[in-house]
Amino acid sequence: MxxxxxxxxxxxxxxxxxxxxxxxxxxxxxxxxxxxxxxxxxxxxxxxxxVADLRDASPNRIGAGVTWARLERGPHRGLAQAARTVGSPQIRAAGTIGGNIGTASPAGDGLPWIAAADASIEARSAARGTRVIPWNEFFIGVKRTSLLSDEIVTAVIVPDGLPEHQEFAKVGVRNAMVISTVSCLVIRGDDGFRVALGSVAPTPIRASRAEEMINAESSITAAALDEFARIVSQEVKPISDHRSTEAYRRHAAGVLARRLVERSSR
Ligand SMILES: Cc1cc2nc3c(=O)[nH]c(=O)nc-3n(C[C@H](O)[C@H](O)[C@H](O)COP(=O)(O)OP(=O)(O)OC[C@H]3O[C@@H](n4cnc5c(N)ncnc54)[C@H](O)[C@@H]3O)c2cc1C
Structure with missing residues (x-):
């Protein structure tokens, strides 16, 4: 090698x-x-x-080489919450957001935040320079991305004015050192709730129908939350594998999304 x-x-x-x-x-x-x-x-x-260039971080541009240990203390609440759940202190000291993106596992804990934030992936090649790829064009399948063979991920580009109300949670078989069975990130802004999920489809996804439903409600009642959770459970596209069954993932996705919408409404 x-x-x-x-x-x-x-x-x-x-x-x-x-x-x-x-x-x-x-x-x-x-x-x-x-x-x-x-x-x-x-x-x-x-x-x-x-490569020091990859370790630069600002609220609008997070270098690919930024570790989970740094993201834990970063300005984006939801990403910091996700970072705290990744592996162990040793894994968080070494593992990077760029590596999470490069692996593009459906269970990558940084990816729901990228989806909820409507962030983009900055990529660079020697031949063509820099391009910026919207998250939903970058992640194209299980461990598959639209990155070309001569490109490197240089950063995550975060839109201006990202709301501060952000909540992340994941479900797994243990409380620590666990790969997500289902993960969820909710952002609440003036335009309503954004709901992204991981481990329930080949790529991170937004629960767009559920977002539309809850954002049309004038107040967040228990009945509205029940309906919201039901739509999230319907909207996800999970599989059964060694970590969980499809049915459990559907159920957990609804429960988790509902809980985070309630939490971010307080
Ligand atoms: C014990 C253990 C626990 C873990 N727990 C979690 C967890 O809870 N949640 C979670 O999401 N993950 C977890 N992981 C997986 C892993 O730690 C993360 O995905 C981490 O973010 C990977 O980052 P890295 O820098 O180590 O990537 P690397 O292993 O160095 O690289 C991963 C992939 O990305 C590519 N890559 C890296 N950087 C770039 C770049 N700049 N441009 C293009 N491609 C690039 C590499 O070529 C490789 O294909 C765990 C792993 C272990 C071993």
């Missing part, structure tokens, strides 16, 4: 342009699991750990 330690973004992009089959290594908390289990034997690895 060839190993290239890039010192800056240009070096990383040049290395990738020369080796389209190379994989990037950020924190390694997903990639090294694959390598150690012999699921993946990349011929070349380009390490991003020394």
């Amino acid at each position: 060839e190993f290239v330690a890039a010192h800056d973004l240009d070096e990383a992009l040049a290395a990738k342009a020369q080796r389209p089959e190379a994989v990037f290594l950020a924190g390694g908390t997903d990639l090294m699991v694959e390598v150690n289990l012999a699921h993946h034997r990349p011929a070349s690895v380009v390490s991003l750990r020394r």
Whole structure:
């Protein structure tokens, strides 16, 4: 296995342009699991750990190399809540938002926030420079993205004026060190509620029909919340796998979304 330690973004992009089959290594908390289990034997690895440009963060632009440990203390409440649930302190010290995006697992805990925030993914290549891809065009399937073979994810672009009322929660088999069975992120703004879910479809999704329903209500009554939860449960597209059944995921998605709408209404 060839190993290239890039010192800056240009070096990383040049290395990738020369080796389209190379994989990037950020924190390694997903990639090294694959390598150690012999699921993946990349011929070349380009390490991003020394690329300082990727670690820049501001409220509107979160560098791909920003770790969960930093996001825990960041300005976006929902993303900070999600960050606190990722793995263990060791995983959060190494794992990055860019790695979560690169893996594009339906269970990635950063992805519902990206969907609810209507954020975009900034990508760069040596040949074509920078492009910005809306989240719902970036995530295209289970562990599949629209990133091209010569591109790197450089940042998450966050729209201006993101409301502060943000709530994240996830359901799993334990309280800590657990991959989401279902996750949910609710943002409440002047335009109403935005509801995003993870682990219930091939990609993170927005519960658009449920959003429309609850945002048309003049007050959030118990009956409205019941109906809202029912629509969320209908709208998700989960599968049964080793973590859960389809039926449980549908149920949990409704319960979780309802709970977060109630919590963010207080
Ligand atoms: C014990 C354990 C617990 C975990 N718990 C959770 C959890 O609770 N929630 C959760 O969401 N995840 C969890 N994970 C998964 C993992 O920690 C996260 O997905 C993390 O964000 C991955 O980031 P990383 O920097 O380590 O990525 P890496 O492993 O370095 O990379 C992951 C993938 O992304 C690609 N990549 C990395 N950076 C870029 C970039 N800038 N541009 C393009 N591609 C890139 C890599 O090539 C690779 O394909 C856990 C993992 C472990 C081992």
